[in-house]
Amino acid sequence: MKLQLSLYARKLPNVAGAFKGTSDPFAVVTKIVVEGGGQPKVLGKTEVIKNTLNPDWVKTFTFDYELGTPVKCAVQIFDEVRKGDNKSMGSAVFEIGELLGAKGNTKAKKMKKSGTIFARVEKYRGQGTLRLGMKGVKLKNREGFMKKSDPFFELLRKVNGPSGTMWDAVYRSKHVPNNLSPVWGEATIDLGVLCNGDQSQPILVRVYDHEGDGKHDLMGEFETSVDGLVRAKGGRALIIKRKGKDSGQIFVTRADVAGVENLTERAAAMSVSGGSNAPSTANAPSAAAAFVPGAVAGAAAATGAAAATGAFVPSSVPPSAPTAFVPGAVAGAAATGAYAHSSAPPPVASGKPTFFDYVSGGCQLNLSIAIDFTGSNGDPRRPGTLHYMNPDGSLNDYEKAITAVEGILSKYDYDQKYPVYGFGAKYGGVVRHCFQVGPSSEVDGINGIIQAYRGVFRTGLIMSGPTVFEEVIHTVAARAHSAQESAKQKGEQAYSILLILTDGAVTDVHRTAATINQVSNAPLSIVIIGVGNADFSAMQFLDDAHQPGSHDIAQFVQFNRHSHNSQSLTAATLDEIPDQLTGFFTRHGIMPLAAKRMAEEEIPVGVEEEVDLSLDFGSDGEIAVGSGGYYAPSARW
Incomplete structure (x- = not known):
């Protein structure tokens, strides 16, 4: 997608000098890149605004953006000096994904000297x-x-x-x-x-x-x-x-x-609320059970199924609906429900809403994670196995994949609370194909995910088999449907993403494909990452196996092909999600909500991020990168 960036600043430092009046600020925007990921590029400069420390620049900057590929822009502000070198007034770095996920697509950074830079992104609509x-x-x-x-x-x-x-x-x-x-x-x-x-x-x-x-x-x-x-x-x-x-x-x-073909014809914009075209809850699946390690037996009777298991139980689901399995909890939480296709007619709408339109309108992306604990992963106490926890704190491949994907999607999730599930392990001698990982039904942020994952090996888990996804898929599909229904009641929108990490092909690939087709009308994308050196050729079948009348919601990516670079992994992993999200909403006649501009006092102000970047100002007005303009990838990778 093509975006445009606009800027303004408040309370800049006056660097004009004694008895020389007030500074004349302008800003230069440079796209900085990860080390080894290409060359930094100056996108341009704003106009100069005379005698002000609170400039509102009208110049905008356009660039391409893809979900999964981090883009950072450095904004450097200068006081124009006509006869001499321009004086620096401060700088800040903005990550475009964070701007997209922020309310109003706007964020602010406080600069080291003084002053605050405000940045906003919008979809660029090139129309002549x-x-x-x-x-x-x-x-x-x-x-x-x-x-x-x-x-x-x-x-x-x-x-x-x-x-x-x-x-x-x-x-x-x-x-x-x-x-x-x-x-x-x-x-x-x-x-x-x-x-x-x-x-x-x-x-x-x-x-x-x-x-x-x-x-x-x-x-x-x-x-x-x-x-x-x-x-x-x-x-x-x-x-x-x-x-x-x-x-x-x-x-x-x-x-x-x-540059516009039909100047006299204007397509009438159609306003569509969820209305009668929204997916019906009548045939929604019951939330499938995820086993919760360490739960006290009989607690369900005292506090309700949801409290006992930590599982998500939407209000539209009857109390008898199965919930996430909890080791030690009351037995009988294995059933799953079918997610019925909505009978809603296809929408009739003008224009083509995009992923940006939905996230700009506040659509929340809810990430769920499911981790493979089958025996083929090897003994987690032995170096070289896939679940091995290195004493030096370095991440194994499961943790690397989770960290990379969460790092992108967290920008579109205001509360950053995530359900984490496991499959393929025994509790009490019973193989569980969907159990809760961690002490609660949702964990906080990436640290909560990693702690829950590492702590599961202390819950009496016995790694077993076979590799079965169906129960996890039904559980998250039900959760996804309930989240969107709840959001709709509040005039909001929600879409869910299930990240499945596995070390091998599923035991029954055709049954898994049938399950994915069965839930393909849910507000859900499924991303499967294959970890390790197993033969994953059969898994590609899941990526391509949607049947007539169903929708492609699954994507398979092999971790080892992208293990050299977290950006390569996230770009491949999240590549199809924008089209899947817009496909779901437009099929049901749900148009994007209106994007709203935030009041200045409501915009969160972050701290300036240091960037090693120097610019060369040519006598012809051209600006080029003199040195720097790179940033290091995450140290945790």
């Missing part, structure tokens, strides 16, 4: 360009006696804010000195930036009197659209108003749209 020329006539003077205003104009687009709609500046012209009938230079403006490609979308034109101290005086404004500007070309005047009174006229001398 607008070539615009305008002039003012008899604008009302905002200066005093014997002086005339220095007019410039801004174009603002409408966005959703925390308290409703708000206007966001996306273009700013140069000012025309001492002139009440200014003719501004023609500009070429990206329609994706100006109006998300929708030429009927409202835009605001504001005219200001330029002031040297940066506190520009509003001369007047009017609301229109790209279509409105095109219709006004060469014709009637557009009246600007200030405080409800006429304050001048604007004439459109040029308004030409290029």
